Amino acid sequence: MTDDIALYLHIPFCHSRCSYCSFVSFERREADIPTYVSALEEELTRRAGGGRLSSIFFGGGTPSLLSPEQLGRILTRARGLFSVEETVETSVEGNPGTVDERYLDSIRRLGINRLSLGVQSLDDETLALLGRTHTAAQARQAVHDARNSGFANVSLDLIYGIPGQSLPAWRDTLVEAVRLGPEHLSLYPLSLEDDVPLSETIRRGGLPAVDLDLAADQYEAAEDYLASEGYHHYEISNWAREGAECRHNMAYWRCAPYLGVGVAAHSCIDGHRRANTRDLDEYLHKFQLRELCPAETDEEIGAEGQLWEAIVMGLRLTRGIEFARMRDLFGVDLVGRYGDEIAELVGQGLLEKDGRGLRLTRRGRLLGNEVFWRFLPQ
Ligand code: SF4
DSSP: OOOOEEEEEEEOEESSOOTTOOSSOEETOGGGHHHHHHHHHHHHHHHOOOSBEEEEEEEESOGGGSOHHHHHHHHHHHHHHSBOOTTOEEEEEEOTTSOOHHHHHHHHTTTOOEEEEEEEOSOHHHHHHTTOSSOHHHHHHHHHHHHHTTOOOEEEEEEEOOTTOOHHHHHHHHHHHHHTOOSEEEEEEOOOOTTSHHHHHHHTTSSOOOOHHHHHHHHHHHHHHHHHTTOEEEETTEEESTTOSOHHHHHHHTTOOEEEESTTOEEEETTEEEEEOSOHHHHHHHHHTTOOOOEEEEEEOOHHHHHHHHHHHHHHBTTOEEHHHHHHHHOOOHHHHHHHHHHHHHHTTSEEEOSSEEEEOHHHHHTHHHHHGGGOOO
């Protein structure tokens, strides 16, 4: 029996590009949103294979640029194509400054029950440096509006490791974020591709380079502080109140099937992986021609590739990977196959092993890549 499917819908529009952004998003293309929504519905219809949805996630870009009517149309289509329980986790990413209480009330009535806010920082200077279009006050207001409109599951995204951001400044943002009472927090280190404006500013000497040691200190400070505040650190970058772990992202980390629809969306079902085109014009053009959205890559992942993904994604979770599950899924005895690597990583203090399975240590969470490559297929 096929597992339940996690549905991802990519909304690649933003008012303007943040200075660090390398996501697939397009600024000043809001006029294309109505056609894009129709194209998304069409792609969904063509690619849905039935079954039951375990979660629905509108990610971006800035999904909150879609009107409630547009989000509702997509949800109605999804509910007609799949079996969807009324309470299924249904998330929308939104940016402060693009949502208000009326808007949030309308989308909550559509069955959207989880709001993920791109807060990033609660310091106005840092927000300006990141090129965010909102202020800290707007971020606070967005959380209040979410509560007033009945959202009981709110997640905040924050960024650390920002040039010039001191440890105390990061702590201030974190403390204030916790005071806002989110059920879930995602903390990401600033990661800069060469071609983004912030990298250029650093190259020109306008800002100090990212300090990786300081970023590691900020991460560890967050681990300690959030534990003291009762948040469960369930994945390298994610913390939640008990029971508020993100079901949608858990599907990725557990290598459950997911269907991605829209520009640049990825899917992986039954060992078949597909990435849609990243080109918005091409996506819209194919829709006008009544053709299926083109794939950028489309491949079968072999058994070895699936095993490696399951190890890497599973190790991202604090509970790690279970030997029994790996044996059931892949017929592989991890200790038999990777005994030397595991012993070495345990010796280096990066990995913990017990009779149940493997998990990253606190140090291993900081140096995950040092661990992951040791399990690469031969
Ligand atoms: S809001 Fe997100 S997707 Fe949009 S430009 Fe900023 S970082 Fe990129």
